Amino acid sequence: MHPAPSVIIFSTMSGIGFGLLVWLGLGHPGVTGFSAFVFFVVAYLLAVGGLIASATHLGHPERALKAFTQWRSSWLSREGICAVAALIVMAIYGMGLVFFGSRWGFIGLIGAVLSLGTVFTTAMIYTQLKTVPRWNHYTTPAMFLAFCVSGGALLAGQWSEAFWLLLLTAALQVLVWVRGDTALAQSGTNLATATGLGNMGGVRPFEAPHTGPNYLLREFAFQIGRKHAQTLRIIAFVLAFVLPLLIILLPFNHFLAGVAVISHIAGVFASRWLFFAQAEHVVGLYYGARSV
Amino acid sequence: MTTLPTSTQKKLGLVIDLDTCVGCHACVVSCKGWNTENYGAPLSDQDPYGAVPSGTFLNRVHSYEVQPEQGQAALVHFPKSCLHCEDAPCVTVCPTGASYKRVEDGIVLVNESDCIGCGLCAWACPYGAREMDAEEKVMKKCTLCVDRIYNENLPEVDRVPACVRTCPAGARHFGDFADPESNVSILTAERGGMDLMPEQGTKPVNKYLPPRERDRSEDVDILAPFLDPVASEPKGFMGWLDKALSTMPGGQ
Numbered sequence: 001m002h003p004a005p006s007v008i009i010f011s012t013m014s015g016i017g018f019g020l021l022v023w024l025g026l027g028h029p030g031v032t033g034f035s036a037f038v039f040f041v042v043a044y045l046l047a048v049g050g051l052i053a054s055a056t057h058l059g060h061p062e063r064a065l066k067a068f069t070q071w072r073s074s075w076l077s078r079e080g081i082c083a084v085a086a087l088i089v090m091a092i093y094g095m096g097l098v099f100f101g102s103r104w105g106f107i108g109l110i111g112a113v114l115s116l117g118t119v120f121t122t123a124m125i126y127t128q129l130k131t132v133p134r135w136n137h138y139t140t141p142a143m144f145l146a147f148c149v150s151g152g153a154l155l156a157g158q159w160s161e162a163f164w165l166l167l168l169t170a171a172l173q174v175l176v177w178v179r180g181d182t183a184l185a186q187s188g189t190n191l192a193t194a195t196g197l198g199n200m201g202g203v204r205p206f207e208a209p210h211t212g213p214n215y216l217l218r219e220f221a222f223q224i225g226r227k228h229a230q231t232l233r234i235i236a237f238v239l240a241f242v243l244p245l246l247i248i249l250l251p252f253n254h255f256l257a258g259v260a261v262i263s264h265i266a267g268v269f270a271s272r273w274l275f276f277a278q279a280e281h282v283v284g285l286y287y288g289a290r291s292v
Numbered sequence: 293m294t295t296l297p298t299s300t301q302k303k304l305g306l307v308i309d310l311d312t313c314v315g316c317h318a319c320v321v322s323c324k325g326w327n328t329e330n331y332g333a334p335l336s337d338q339d340p341y342g343a344v345p346s347g348t349f350l351n352r353v354h355s356y357e358v359q360p361e362q363g364q365a366a367l368v369h370f371p372k373s374c375l376h377c378e379d380a381p382c383v384t385v386c387p388t389g390a391s392y393k394r395v396e397d398g399i400v401l402v403n404e405s406d407c408i409g410c411g412l413c414a415w416a417c418p419y420g421a422r423e424m425d426a427e428e429k430v431m432k433k434c435t436l437c438v439d440r441i442y443n444e445n446l447p448e449v450d451r452v453p454a455c456v457r458t459c460p461a462g463a464r465h466f467g468d469f470a471d472p473e474s475n476v477s478i479l480t481a482e483r484g485g486m487d488l489m490p491e492q493g494t495k496p497v498n499k500y501l502p503p504r505e506r507d508r509s510e511d512v513d514i515l516a517p518f519l520d521p522v523a524s525e526p527k528g529f530m531g532w533l534d535k536a537l538s539t540m541p542g543g544q
């Protein structure tokens with residue numbers, strides 16, 4: 001799949017932003033007043049900034065309100081509703097903390113659940129697609145949620161929770177990579193089933209429909225070299241997990257804590273980029289991509 | 293409404309005959325022509341006369357080579373447009389309700405004034421049947437020429453999809469699959485019409501007829517007996533010459 005920057009920025013930033021809201025909603029850290037204000041500003045900048053980035057990838061953003069109507073069938077619609085609900089509920093909860101110095105625990109809990117729900121529904125947009133076997137698996141939402149709560153814990157300064165959650169997320173990430181590499185082959189979809197010509201013999205693309213590029217090729221036929229992908233995976237893994245984990249083990253220091261957060265976010269960016277760039281859409285088969 | 297109807301009264305769709313398609317791309321051109329001049333946003337082109345032309349098409353023709361274990365490879369031309377799936381994943385993912393499947397005839401359509409151009413439906417279609425128009429920024433797909441098939445302003449012979457009407461080889465057939473006596477149902481039954489990517493679970497309405505077995509050369513080669521070599525062993529003067537030459541150095 002084409003790794004569109006708007007979608008990568010959206011899912012990285014809002015994932016971490018909603019992760020921070022989850023922790024704030026649960027009362028870790030139990031801040032009030034001005035420091036609560038600072039935490040909430042950071043969380044909203046990330047979450048809302050991500051949502052705005054994702055709206056720029058729409059062809060007709062002026063009609064975006066219509067996207068709240070089809071929650072019965074559409075994960076994208078559910079995501080929109082969940083995101084708005086989470087932001088509203090957390091704003092009420094944040095108001096209590098900042099202006100009244102009181103923690104309305106029940107509202108915080110609802111906000112935390114809705115924030116998790118937003119990340120889950122985002123992940124389900126990808127998971128539901130049978131056309132992308134690499135994504136069509138329960139490990140996809142598991143990984144999105146793990147990234148959300150571990151990144152949130154890091155930002156919320158919950159070091160001991162962040163440590164274990166980062167370890168868990170790292171393990172999930174490796175599992176997702178290893179399983180994903182054979183997902184297309186195991187899906188049973190190939191050029192033989194795509195053309196229905198498999199029982200006549202070996203099928204090979206002879207001529208493409210057009211000599212020029214088209215929407216389908218631009219959107220779905222993106223391919224990244226195996227060597228580049230391996231290098232990027234190592235970079236993503238070191239930045240997202242290894243470095244922050246090492247820093248957590250060191251004695252606490254504000255500068256290093258900032259480094260851990262920035263390194264983690266950069267690592268998540270690289271991982272998200274790979275999530276899209278390495279995803280094989282079955283329509284590529286018609287165009288001879290990955291044909292055997 | 294992007295939930296799918298549990299059943300549709302008719303199941304209109306196409307039968308595409310891979311045996312008779314000659315790969316002329318006439319259906320591609322007529323589809324683009326009709327759907328640019330009629331219903332919905334026109335199908336735009338980018339850089340049409342430049343170095344890298346690109347454009348929106350609702351129907352494209354691929355060509356594949358099929359190599360059997362023995363004998364010669366076959367060339368199969370492969371037209372591909374929306375298959376108007378019964379279990380259309382492109383419809384259920386749509387957040388706005390712009391994509392829908394009609395209860396009366398099963399045609400899958402996009403209401404362009406509701407489409408936000410998110411592209412998710414194109415991600416969900418395994419067949420590459422949906423393309424986002426780069427000019428209008430809305431999703432375009434085959435309409436089964438809904439503005440022809442019910443159009444009483446057209447002569448009756450033209451009330452079929454443009455691609456069907458234009459195909460010089462008669463490789464595209466239009467009809468109702470819900471009726472077991474229809475032309476398309478009979479063709480599908482007699483010729484073993486098949487689904488593309490059945491494992492994706494989309495239950496396509498359109499069916500593809502597989503290429504028929506080709507005549508084999510030994511069945512028709514009535515001239516073969518006359519082409520046998522006239523003499524296998526040289527005799528007479530030629531025989532003597534052959535032997536004499538073989539005895540010379542380097543002769544064998």
Ligand code: SF4
Nearest residue numbers: 374375376377382417
């Ligand atoms: S072929 Fe693609 S666009 Fe057409 S109904 Fe099926 S899934 Fe939808």
Ligand code: SF4
Nearest residue numbers: 386407408410411413
């Ligand atoms: S691109 Fe348009 S038709 Fe397709 S899912 Fe998005 S809103 Fe629906």
Ligand code: SF4
Nearest residue numbers: 323373434436453455
């Ligand atoms: S039915 Fe109409 S819109 Fe569909 S491929 Fe044929 S000509 Fe194009």
